[in-house]
Amino acid sequence: xxxxxxxxxxxxxAACGDxxxxxxxxxxxxxxxxxxxxxxxxxxxxxxxxxxxQKDAYSDVAGRSSDLWPPHTTTVLDVTCDGTPxxxxxxxxxxxxxxxxxxxxxxxxxxxxxYTATGPESAVQALATEYAACVCEPxxxxxxxxxxDDATAQSLINTxxxxxxxxxxxxxxxxxxxxxGALQNGDVDVAIMLFGDCTWIGxxxxxxxxxxxxxxxxxxxxxxLDGYHVCNNDAALQKSLFDDFKATGVxxxxxxxxxxxxxxxxxxxx
Numbered sequence: 001x002x003x004x005x006x007x008x009x010x011x012x013x014a015a016c017g018d019x020x021x022x023x024x025x026x027x028x029x030x031x032x033x034x035x036x037x038x039x040x041x042x043x044x045x046x047x048x049x050x051x052x053x054q055k056d057a058y059s060d061v062a063g064r065s066s067d068l069w070p071p072h073t074t075t076v077l078d079v080t081c082d083g084t085p086x087x088x089x090x091x092x093x094x095x096x097x098x099x100x101x102x103x104x105x106x107x108x109x110x111x112x113x114x115y116t117a118t119g120p121e122s123a124v125q126a127l128a129t130e131y132a133a134c135v136c137e138p139x140x141x142x143x144x145x146x147x148x149d150d151a152t153a154q155s156l157i158n159t160x161x162x163x164x165x166x167x168x169x170x171x172x173x174x175x176x177x178x179x180x181g182a183l184q185n186g187d188v189d190v191a192i193m194l195f196g197d198c199t200w201i202g203x204x205x206x207x208x209x210x211x212x213x214x215x216x217x218x219x220x221x222x223x224x225l226d227g228y229h230v231c232n233n234d235a236a237l238q239k240s241l242f243d244d245f246k247a248t249g250v251x252x253x254x255x256x257x258x259x260x261x262x263x264x265x266x267x268x269x270x
Contacts, residue, residue, distance in 0.1 A: 048128065091238060134237055140229045167201050
């Protein structure tokens with residue numbers, strides 16, 4: 001079953017996080033001594049640990065409530081050599097710092113994946129250097145109210161509104177325009193509640209209707225949004241850099257021109 005990406009498409013106009021800029025920060029500390037195991041080239045053997053952290057996008061409550069809701073994704077890369085911290089950094093990806101807490105004092109982000117790769121220190125540190133600069137900008141723009149032009153934003157709203165009005169029927173006094181209005185106001189919880197009063201015309205289940213809606217809306221907006229990305233695109237790009245290193249042992253150049261940076265990635269499961 002697909003996530004509520006129809007909701008996410010409009011909610012994205014409130015951004016995939018809290019900030020319009022990508023930030024990076026210092027991670028696992030400075031380098032250690034020179035003792036311990038070495039590689040054949042007399043380098044220390046090092047471990048790169050890549051962590052993927054997520055929370056519900058657009059939510060001010062910690063954690064993930066459902067795989068059916070778009071996540072915000074932050075990534076972290078830590079380096080240890082012979083068990084000693086040897087550097088690291090993170091990408092909050094336009095949104096949430098790794099240790100940020102909600103109003104209840106709970107850490108927003110939950111770990112959804114941890115991956116490790118080993119190699120000689122020079123190779124692992126080269127990976128860390130590439131990772132520190134690995135973002136989709138400036139090849140594509142972050143999709144937010146600050147970056148999207150008025151005509152494109154209105155086109156997105158019109159596309160979703162037209163589709164919902166043509167394909168959704170609602171009870172209890174709710175209308176498709178009520179759903180759209182709640183989303184435009186940033187009232188995501190209200191929009192989800194209103195969706196509960198509605199059914200998709202011609203669909204055998206709500207899930208089937210969502211799949212059809214997602215397919216159609218993404219097709220109709222793909223060209224307009226090709227030059228934009230959200231937080232999850234950045235995270236996927238960073239994960240692909242790490243995966244390449246794990247497979248080859250070589251730190252490749254982070255390629256922000258890759259297709260993963262083109263078009264908002266509403267859902268991301270590492």
